[in-house]
Amino acid sequence: MTSSGQPLRLGLFISASRHDGQSDTDVLERSLAVAEAAEADGVDDLWVTEHHFVDFGVSPSAMALAAFLLGRTRNIQVGTAVTLLPLHSPVHIAEQTALLDQISHGRFNLGVGRAQPVIDYEAIGNGAEYWQKGLPEALDLTLAAFKGTVSADSELYRIPEVLSTPRPRTLPRPPVFVAATSDGSLELAARRGLPMLMFFDKDADSKAEMVAKHAAVAQSHGHAAAGYEHGFAVFAHVTDSAEEARRIMNGRARHFVESYNAYQRLPGTPAPPAPADPEPIINGLADNLLSSNPVGDVETCVERLVHHVEVSGCTRVMCQVDAVGGYEQTMHNLKRLTGEVFPAVRKRLSLGRQ
Numbered sequence: 001m002t003s004s005g006q007p008l009r010l011g012l013f014i015s016a017s018r019h020d021g022q023s024d025t026d027v028l029e030r031s032l033a034v035a036e037a038a039e040a041d042g043v044d045d046l047w048v049t050e051h052h053f054v055d056f057g058v059s060p061s062a063m064a065l066a067a068f069l070l071g072r073t074r075n076i077q078v079g080t081a082v083t084l085l086p087l088h089s090p091v092h093i094a095e096q097t098a099l100l101d102q103i104s105h106g107r108f109n110l111g112v113g114r115a116q117p118v119i120d121y122e123a124i125g126n127g128a129e130y131w132q133k134g135l136p137e138a139l140d141l142t143l144a145a146f147k148g149t150v151s152a153d154s155e156l157y158r159i160p161e162v163l164s165t166p167r168p169r170t171l172p173r174p175p176v177f178v179a180a181t182s183d184g185s186l187e188l189a190a191r192r193g194l195p196m197l198m199f200f201d202k203d204a205d206s207k208a209e210m211v212a213k214h215a216a217v218a219q220s221h222g223h224a225a226a227g228y229e230h231g232f233a234v235f236a237h238v239t240d241s242a243e244e245a246r247r248i249m250n251g252r253a254r255h256f257v258e259s260y261n262a263y264q265r266l267p268g269t270p271a272p273p274a275p276a277d278p279e280p281i282i283n284g285l286a287d288n289l290l291s292s293n294p295v296g297d298v299e300t301c302v303e304r305l306v307h308h309v310e311v312s313g314c315t316r317v318m319c320q321v322d323a324v325g326g327y328e329q330t331m332h333n334l335k336r337l338t339g340e341v342f343p344a345v346r347k348r349l350s351l352g353r354q
Contacts, residue, residue, distance in 0.1 A: 046069055
């Protein structure tokens, strides 16, 4: 067991990201191949995401992709990281979650968040106010729907009393995680006694600070201070040289900057002005990613993963393995991670599969 009292779970983050020259089919076939190889290699978890109206992401439904992967696998757990909850009907998300929990025999994990203030909320959802203030109520309605009868009569949600079916197989409900990118989302999770999912912008010390804040807020609201399966995402790539590691992280940093500028934002929430020269920003971001993510030789990858788990107290790890993007490179990297890095991490942490 880890210091948090929870077993370590080493998983993969399937971003369905497009790299130069790749078709939708290329991206999705690579993603499915990663999932099937992960199941065969004994990886604990798969996490999938949701993007709309952008060319760099090819997964408009985390729930649909998760459902497909649950049907293609037998042992691995599958989760969303994340479902954009205020974009959808929370009662319907609860029904779908319970359905996946039932037919997968308890292998589904629901991760929720709201993402950036993007045009999705006008094109699919019910408007900007759902991004601005919809997540807390949507989360509460989702949690309530797992119990059966649910209703709402508020500014945002008007739902007649309905019976949410099916009931979950996992009681009192399937695992629910909240994307935590700020103190506000941290407190949202902690006040409801839910674990957090953290992402690439947080180093080990930052995650540890968030876990400590979560413990204090959770306890002040009558929940346990510890014992949560907090998760985090990292880039994970075994390289043969420092130069290769730098090239990969430079590519990811450039992707972050370009994709951030590519989002269509909600009216009234303009994006910050693009810098005249983005290269210093890209180089600085690459430095930060390279200093904390498990990218490098095997020992570096092991050290970084062990450090993240030991310092942060988080126990669910989401490794993005397709930072290069090519099918052969991704599959080769996955084999090295599952064959060389993950076993060494488990050994170093004195953890067996629970």
